[in-house]
Amino acid sequence: MRNMRKVLIIDDEPWSRQVVKALGNWEALGLGVVGEAEDGRQGMAAIEALRPQIVITDMRMPGKDGVELLRELNERYPSLLLVVMSGFDDYAYLKQAVLSRAVDYLLKPLDPEELNAALGRCAAELERREAERGAPGMLGWRTPQLFREPSGLERYIEHRKRIHALLQEMNPVALGAAFGQLEALLRRELSAADDPRRLAAIGRDFLQRLEEFASAEGIAGNALALEAEAPLSENRPANGPESMPANERHREESHLGQWGNPGEMTTELSRLYAATISSIEARRRGRGxxxxxxxxxxxxxxxxxxxxxxxxxxxxxxxxxxxxxxxxxxxxxxxxxxxxxxxxxxxxxxxxxxxxxxxxxxxxxxxxxxxxxxxxxxxxxxxxxxxxxxxxxxx
CATH class of the missing domain: 1.10.10.60 (Homeodomain-like)
Known part of the structure; x- marks a missing residue:
């Protein structure tokens, strides 16, 4: 899965690990279970080998239990997101979970809604971190801070999620309104002195999402990219346009003038999204x-x-x-x-x-x-x- 965030499950009971895997809405949240471990020692080895971004761990395990594991994780891997689960409503466990900055503390038997809510918060936090540093797959390349204030970034992420949800619902009218709201946000938050590549990066972000959606529906995504004159590169370097090959950089720079301001970009994106929805609906009707x-x-x-x-x-x-x-x-x-x-x-x-x-x-x-x-x-x-x-x- 593209841009899948990695999850490790640590629990001494195999059936309990199976429950977590069965209950999680992994694909919808952009997450994937990459490994399992039976206790804290195995868990630390798996973390070192697999480098997950999220760890779901039980508290009562033989050997190195959850309390000891959380302390070590807090020291060695402070950026890891932790979801703690236990069959015992034990204050000592809860206290350690809080001290270890756990995203949530879940009691067994797990409630599917509570588990997925915790996983959703983890996914949102990872997306926020990626957006802040302009990670590949989010904004195309690494850039300085995109918005003047963190609150602007948070609002952008919410707009992005809403637009993608409306695309999946195939609702062009609501999409037009959502792109209008995005335009207002960008006009408020994006500095006039910003490098125009930042606006182009945002546009490519939305085009890539549209391309993936269209491809899943059997519509050629490359045609959309060509129509928008915004070629997407699967292997775009992460550290800036200067590191691109000359021909790739020329195409990138030639695109910068297409969207002179947020209004031009959101209008074009809204048109492309609506046209894609129309194509998909026509294709479905054409099946006879x-x-x-x-x-x-x-x-x-x-x-x-x-x-x-x-x-x-x-x-x-x-x-x-x-x-x-x-x-x-x-x-x-x-x-x-x-x-x-x-x-x-x-x-x-x-x-x-x-x-x-x-x-x-x-x-x-x-x-x-x-x-x-x-x-x-x-x-x-x-x-x-x-x-x-x-x-x-x-x-």
């Missing part, structure tokens, strides 16, 4: 008849998400009535029944094969109310989920 195997594949990828007949119909640009009839005729069960069956099969796998508790399996498959999960599970398989565990079932 509804491809039910495409629908089935979409559900197989997203059945753990809060999908509904209405949301899937919107995704494939058909009426929900047509989708309902066509899907049942093709698959032999309703779309809702198909999603429920996939969730229950996943829950059975989590409980029986992976040793996850019934409560956590229910939450992971979209059923926060345990009683309702029991009813749906028993209706699907004819026996309650506890029978997968027998007397050793953990709830």
């Amino acid at each position: 008849r509804l491809d039910l195997e495409d629908v089935r594949g979409y559900l197989d990828r997203h059945y753990l998400d809060p999908v509904t007949l209405e949301s899937v119909a919107q995704q494939f640009l058909v009426s929900k009535e047509h989708l309902s009839r066509a899907f049942k005729a093709h698959v032999g069960e309703t779309l809702t029944d198909y999603v429920i069956r996939k969730r229950m099969e996943k829950a059975r796998e989590l409980i029986g094969a992976e040793g996850i508790s019934i409560k956590q399996a229910a939450e992971m498959t979209g059923y926060p109310e345990l009683a309702y999960f029991y009813r749906v599970f028993k209706k699907q398989f004819g026996y309650p989920p506890g029978e997968l565990r027998g007397a050793g079932s953990r709830e």
